[in-house]
Amino acid sequence: MSNSLLLDQLAERLQQIRQTLPDSVKLIAVTKQVSIEAIQAAYELGLRDFGESRIQEAATKQAQLATLTDVTWHLIGHLQTNKAAKALELFPWIHSLDNLKLADRLNQLAASRSIKPKICLQVKILPDPNKSGWTVPELLADLPTLDRYEHLEIVGLMVIPPYGLPDAETLAVFEQASELAQQIQQQPWTNLNIRELSMGMSEDYPLAVQAGATMIRLGRTLFGSRASTT
Numbered sequence: 001m002s003n004s005l006l007l008d009q010l011a012e013r014l015q016q017i018r019q020t021l022p023d024s025v026k027l028i029a030v031t032k033q034v035s036i037e038a039i040q041a042a043y044e045l046g047l048r049d050f051g052e053s054r055i056q057e058a059a060t061k062q063a064q065l066a067t068l069t070d071v072t073w074h075l076i077g078h079l080q081t082n083k084a085a086k087a088l089e090l091f092p093w094i095h096s097l098d099n100l101k102l103a104d105r106l107n108q109l110a111a112s113r114s115i116k117p118k119i120c121l122q123v124k125i126l127p128d129p130n131k132s133g134w135t136v137p138e139l140l141a142d143l144p145t146l147d148r149y150e151h152l153e154i155v156g157l158m159v160i161p162p163y164g165l166p167d168a169e170t171l172a173v174f175e176q177a178s179e180l181a182q183q184i185q186q187q188p189w190t191n192l193n194i195r196e197l198s199m200g201m202s203e204d205y206p207l208a209v210q211a212g213a214t215m216i217r218l219g220r221t222l223f224g225s226r227a228s229t230t
């Protein structure tokens with residue numbers, strides 16, 4: 001596809017999406033498996049928040065897009081502890097923190113680098129064997145420990161409903177996530193400040209927005225279908 005066609009098509013999709021979004025909702029363009037040309041087109045159209053799932057793919061793309069200095073990169077995929085250092089080099093935002101061991105490692109690394117990455121805690125509202133993340137009881141038990149990580153700026157929850165639920169159940173998951181965030185915020189934490197809800201993807205973002213999402217992560221509805229899924 002020529003670059004001007006790419007730009008036109010993306011502009012149209014973006015306009016359609018924006019019509020349904022309150023201004024307060026941050027749109028993260030998920031660029032995994034998306035071409036450099038399409039990412040540049042998204043940048044030209046004003047998008048500045050890009051999401052990637054994999055460290056190596058992100059490193060390659062960020063090197064190719066190094067001239068775009070005002071972009072914010074968001075890690076949205078599962079992170080292995082042994083890649084934590086690389087993740088902190090590449091991503092000021094990590095949406096997919098999913099266990100204490102990783103939190104501990106990120107906190108140590110952030111301290112030694114004098115940085116304070118923004119973090120969302122990945123929560124499974126419903127059981128889902130295909131996804132990592134805390135269950136709600138596990139998360140509630142771990143919050144006091146998470147609150148002690150002073151080099152992490154823990155700002156929100158990331159929620160992905162199990163695939164293929166009816167809309168009403170998907171909405172219920174997002175609403176429970178929103179209530180969970182409020183419940184957490186009512187306690188007097190030292191560091192935790194759960195003000196963001198990173199929830200909603202191409203298939204379900206209107207429901208997430210209805211339930212109070214503050215950040216949505218859109219791939220296919222912006223860029224078209226990926227060659228294969230990750």
Ligand SMILES: *Cc1c(COP(=O)(O)O)cnc(C)c1O
Nearest residue numbers: 030053076201202217218219220
């Ligand atoms: C791939 C991915 C997205 C985007 O998914 P689409 O269905 O293409 O919008 C959002 N969040 C996470 C965690 C992802 O892995």
